[in-house]
Amino acid sequence: MRVMITGATGLIGSRLVERLHHEGHTILVLTRQPEKATQQFDRHRFPRVEIMGYTPVEPGMWQETIPQWDGVVNLAGEAIAAGRWTEAIKQELRRSREVGTRTLVEGINQAIPCPSVLVNASAIGYYGTSETATFDETSPPGSDFLATLCQAWEAEATLVKTRLVILRFGIALDATGGALGKMILPFQLFSGGPLGHGQQWVSWIHIDDLVNLILHALTDPSMEGTFNATAPNPVRMQTFCQTIGQVIHRPSWLPVPAFALNLLLGEGASVVLEGQQVLPKRTLASGFTYHYPTLPQALTQILK
Numbered sequence: 001m002r003v004m005i006t007g008a009t010g011l012i013g014s015r016l017v018e019r020l021h022h023e024g025h026t027i028l029v030l031t032r033q034p035e036k037a038t039q040q041f042d043r044h045r046f047p048r049v050e051i052m053g054y055t056p057v058e059p060g061m062w063q064e065t066i067p068q069w070d071g072v073v074n075l076a077g078e079a080i081a082a083g084r085w086t087e088a089i090k091q092e093l094r095r096s097r098e099v100g101t102r103t104l105v106e107g108i109n110q111a112i113p114c115p116s117v118l119v120n121a122s123a124i125g126y127y128g129t130s131e132t133a134t135f136d137e138t139s140p141p142g143s144d145f146l147a148t149l150c151q152a153w154e155a156e157a158t159l160v161k162t163r164l165v166i167l168r169f170g171i172a173l174d175a176t177g178g179a180l181g182k183m184i185l186p187f188q189l190f191s192g193g194p195l196g197h198g199q200q201w202v203s204w205i206h207i208d209d210l211v212n213l214i215l216h217a218l219t220d221p222s223m224e225g226t227f228n229a230t231a232p233n234p235v236r237m238q239t240f241c242q243t244i245g246q247v248i249h250r251p252s253w254l255p256v257p258a259f260a261l262n263l264l265l266g267e268g269a270s271v272v273l274e275g276q277q278v279l280p281k282r283t284l285a286s287g288f289t290y291h292y293p294t295l296p297q298a299l300t301q302i303l304k
């Protein structure tokens, strides 16, 4: 396949590029920072990776290359958990996804021939947060900032005229980055523990399963619509942290108080202090097989 990817330099995108390249596919990395991407995907290691600069929220020459690609994966967006959510950051979180997706979709709709599939990222934040409810792909959306952001993001994607797969990503587990990458250091220093009261749900997915699911969405024509990209066994934060402690043989006893995270992250602390129990009902029904369905299996593979 020939696959165009936005957000390819990020946590999920870089794993996806490595995997697609390993399987012999050709990839176009659309990036705001072509020089950095050229170092990340250097020609010797990645001879089938092409790199092109673009401004995600503006139409440009990059849209003219779209007809050359069989599939498009849209992962781009301002980092959600990188720091405090100021009004300016919130605006960029939304604009980068909403206008970025709109510009990409307009390009795809004008392309002749048109790529046969768009795989668009979304997040389980779509459902809002709850300590008691369970959510599957048919559940209604929530009403907080992330939920409305995800709705706006998905609404732009649904205007595409080709096959569309929206993947609502859970927390992607990878030792080198993302949420787990940040949580692991305190454990290694013997001071790890649950974030907040520990009762909030963590709907997670091993990064390899996530990348496999994107491949499944790209290549299986029967995949269409919205799918939860989470493992089938979500856990509460307390169990999540206890399992990290068990796998790396470190105690899990020092909770990180909610007020400290609120001070540090403001409203953005809700991403870790509140959660949602999400079940991948349609994903399982599609025949997708998880290599890491349970948390101990996933963490053992990643952390050992």
Ligand SMILES: NC(=O)c1ccc[n+]([C@@H]2O[C@H](COP(=O)([O-])OP(=O)(O)OC[C@H]3O[C@@H](n4cnc5c(N)ncnc54)[C@H](OP(=O)(O)O)[C@@H]3O)[C@@H](O)[C@H]2O)c1
Residues within 6 Å of the ligand: 006, 007, 008, 009, 010, 011, 012, 013, 030, 031, 032, 033, 037, 056, 075, 076, 077, 078, 079, 080, 092, 096, 100, 121, 122, 123, 124, 169, 170, 171, 172, 173, 178, 179
């Ligand atoms: N990781 C998770 O656990 C998780 C969970 C739920 C949802 N998601 C969503 O899935 C997508 C990929 O996740 P990720 O963890 O790989 O993200 P990431 O590591 O933050 O990477 C996202 C990429 O988007 C591009 N980007 C950053 N800021 C941007 C902006 N202001 N405007 C346009 N593009 C921008 C960057 O690529 P360039 O600099 O090369 O342009 C960056 O490498 C994101 O949209 C994220 O919100 C991730």
